Amino acid sequence: MKILYQLKIGDFAPSESSRSFTKEGYLKCVNVRLAKAPQVRQYYAYEFPSLEGFTADQIINVYTPADELFKPESVSSFSNVDTTDYHPPKNEINASNWKDYHIGYCENVRREGDYLVGDLLIKDKTSIDLIQSNERIEMSLGYAALLVLENGTAPDGMPYQAKFINFIGNHVALVKYGRCGGDCRIGDQNPTPQEENTMEVEVNGIRFDIGDNKPLLDALNIQKQQLENLKAAKLKVGDKQFSIGDELPAVQAVVDKLHTDKATLEQKVGDLEKNQMTPEKVEQAAGERATLIADAKALVPTVKTDGCTCEQIKRDVIAAKAGDALVGAVLGSVAVGDANLDQVDTVFRALSAVKGVQPSNPVGDALHIQQQQPTQVGDQNPNPDQSKPSSKKDAWKEKL
Template sequence: MVQFCDALTLDAPRRLSDGYLAVRARAARTGVYQYTGREVDPDNTHGLRDKAIVNVLRDENTVFDAAAVRSFIGKPVTDDHPHEAVNAANWRDYARGTIMGAMRDGEYLAFDLLLTDSTAIAKVDAGKRELSNGYGAELEFGNFRAPCGTLCDARQSKITGGNHVALVKDGRAGSECAIKDGFAVCDAITADQLAMLAASTPPSGDKPMKTLTIDGLKVPNVSDEAEAAINKLTADKVAAAAALKAAEDKTVADAASIVAKDAEIADLKAKLEAAAITPAKLADAAREYADVQAKAKALGVSFAADADTVAIKKAVVEAKMGDAAKAYTADHVAIAFDALTKDAKVEQVPTNDAFRGLRTVNTNDNAAARDFVRTARY
């Protein structure tokens, strides 16, 4: 469970004869609320703790749940949020008034508040009028989309209990929740009355008309049928936006795949060019073959007539080192051969003689070039 502090703003207050201040204030709304990652995921269980802004969806089933609304009635009004939940042990330290009742006001939940502390009332008179709810809520984490199309990382699935409403300098609900000098009413509604209102229907039997907010504009007197049509259009709009986003994401992914393939092709071309056999490489191979042959002969080691450079080196190493060399890798054989033949007295073969009598090969034919190197004799 997460403890939340949400914003609202006092409407025009009414001063009572005993100095108390009575006011009805919009206390909560549906839609998207923004919190810091540390507020919603303090232990980083969902990887959101270090995120600057986390969008949290609050739908009307959660905001206007009868049990959740009733849980606020009778709870204290505080001056700023206390650093702990308000309870019977600390109530005298924090309470500056009481939440007397609640009712739905369009997309908002309105509270009837009675402020009883003169210092807190003076702060309201001086301009400190925004309010912030303190309550517990359960969160569902995932990908949620609000009716306006905003993507959210979490959704409040249940308000588990109201704790207090705090007077604050700057709240979270925005400029719409501002003090209205033309609306000063505080008709306290008890929890029992709220339950009766939620279960009742108009005496005439007519269907109640609703006020909807569409793209920030309030539309009064909307029937259930019109609301259903509007909700369908809104859902179609959200679905179309999601489909467009998916298509854009696929286009980006396809472009990235093409770039990766081009890079892979370029890498293969570079490797082929590096592996191509050239006349210079053939000359180097011939010199190395002649040198390895000469060193093997200088040490008195015989080898097969068709042995290549690697086979000759292995024959020399095994002849001089015995069974210990049989498990050597090609790299070990090369190192051992260099060590064994470093002082070998070999007869120098003139460069021209090294190639005399050799057949010409097509350097573009790698197979022929390999056969040429393997069978060359000096």
């Protein structure tokens, strides 16, 4: 029984090509081998998330028939697709992520013998340097396809458990190691052939000769490619994007900052809730202001209160009472405008407490009493008990 699975695949294949630069500094790679068919390639079952009946670490031989890869519609689907440095997440370039992964184009895709061939125009300077230093010289196709579960044998005698059909191209990726071996990589016009029956693999920067053990080489290359893909993956935190491979400290710093900001915001929310003006607090504040205005008017009847804050009213009253000994005793040499809120509040409370008590002033009291006594003028005798002289003859005696 045949079972079909719709998949998005990132395949790897080596390539030979010629390189040249455009006047803009772009790298033109002509006759790049993108893929090969017929061919059986090995995959781990976990690379097909919807696949049933296999354990995650089980290796599956998947056959790519030539008549499927080289269908006219399959070949044309790879023309003018994006070129990327490694595969994007989910092996798909779309409108939301192409700016993050696009480094150039693949064009003029065609069949040449057993190979799918195309021309690359690489525009990204970093990727160009990686190609020129042979760090990125192998190719990997990114495509959607149907996976048919069926047992069979390829023309070269290799057994398989599934095959791909109905290829739809999405992108082509530069990778360090391809799944198909060494046939499809970006080379130069005079590639150096490898020695017969000699295979090398690089692990942590150290190269090992594994003879002609191709399955081991393929397995190691697959593992290494998966690690490279993981390192190249992008992680988005807020409005920032990081490379998982070499920016973990920066990611941690952003996460820590987000945690700190969250704690700060929670504290601010708590303070706002604590200081929120409830109807009871509004009523209390209105009562306190009314009392303040009454005290201020009692101290300085002409003080302005409309449109003024409570603090301003207090300062205006104190300024009007600047000559009062009580003000000087509290503020000392501090000007009213320079006094802090606690000093202003203390002076105003003190003035309000004594606003009904008049200070003792003996001189002023005497003058006030004198002003209240009647003044006698004209011929009236200021002293009613003093008798009037009886005659002019005796008048001189009164003067003495």
